[in-house]
Amino acid sequence: MSGMDLDGFIVHAERLNEASARIFKLSPRKILLQNSFSVPLVFVFHLHPQTPFITTMKFSLVLASVALLLPSLSGAVKLQYDNTYDNRNTALTSVSCSDGANGLITRFGFQKFGDIPQFPHIGATSSVAGWNSDQCGTCWKLSYTNGSGKTKSIHVLAVDHAGSGWNVAQAAMDELTGGQAVALGNVDVTEKKVAVSHCGL
Incomplete structure (x- = not known):
């Protein structure tokens, strides 16, 4: 994907907890999701080296974000x-x-x-x-x-x-x-x- 600028690239993804769509903004190697709890969840993605399209995304949830999110979920x-x-x-x-x-x-x-x-x-x-x-x-x-x-x-x-x-x-x-x-x-x-x-x- 050399020569392709991913900053500002918009991907529509399905919300995990609803049937509606969410919009994710991608920058190189990072995706920032502003969730309904107003807690930023940071994920890392990897691009397939042989294709100009994103074929795989591997999301890794930052543990600190989980710690912030849990109190909101538990009430x-x-x-x-x-x-x-x-x-x-x-x-x-x-x-x-x-x-x-x-x-x-x-x-x-x-x-x-x-x-x-x-x-x-x-x-x-x-x-x-x-x-x-x-x-x-x-x-x-x-x-x-x-x-x-x-x-x-x-x-x-x-x-x-x-x-x-x-x-x-x-x-x-x-x-x-x-x-x-x-x-x-x-x-x-x-x-x-x-x-x-x-x-x-």
């Missing part, structure tokens, strides 16, 4: 307890998901934490941006793996805003960690949004 966040969410008599007017079109008072008629099905499996999450967020009343599967490698999961209803990760009722964290909420303080969990039926709605 890992911090979780801690806040006794605010243990009090069943707390009025829903005190949280972000109160009234408004997306609020729990408006949608379900709940007035207190204790009115929510599966209380005290409630909490605050960074997914709720603030008052009347469209993430109010969403249900999340939170999974914790202890030091022995045993994983426990619970479902928690989003009722409030958190700056980062999750703040949940101590009772919920105790259930998740085998009664270790106070001893542990905070833990790493994975989060996955699921159908609200898992939270009793």
Whole structure:
């Protein structure tokens, strides 16, 4: 392929996770893919020496990119307890998901934490941006793996805003960690949004 400038060469390739096409920009011996996680994945390709066409491409994923990508895939966040969410008599007017079109008072008629099905499996999450967020009343599967490698999961209803990760009722964290909420303080969990039926709605 001597004399052929590959800079700026555009190849249409099929996305691995969708049936639609992606565009890859090739430069000599490198291909840079900007993926949906905004993490650059760097690959190396080799050209067949006997033909003016690209007949083979051997992709080698840079390990550092994998390390950056994994947290996004797993949905890992911090979780801690806040006794605010243990009090069943707390009025829903005190949280972000109160009234408004997306609020729990408006949608379900709940007035207190204790009115929510599966209380005290409630909490605050960074997914709720603030008052009347469209993430109010969403249900999340939170999974914790202890030091022995045993994983426990619970479902928690989003009722409030958190700056980062999750703040949940101590009772919920105790259930998740085998009664270790106070001893542990905070833990790493994975989060996955699921159908609200898992939270009793």
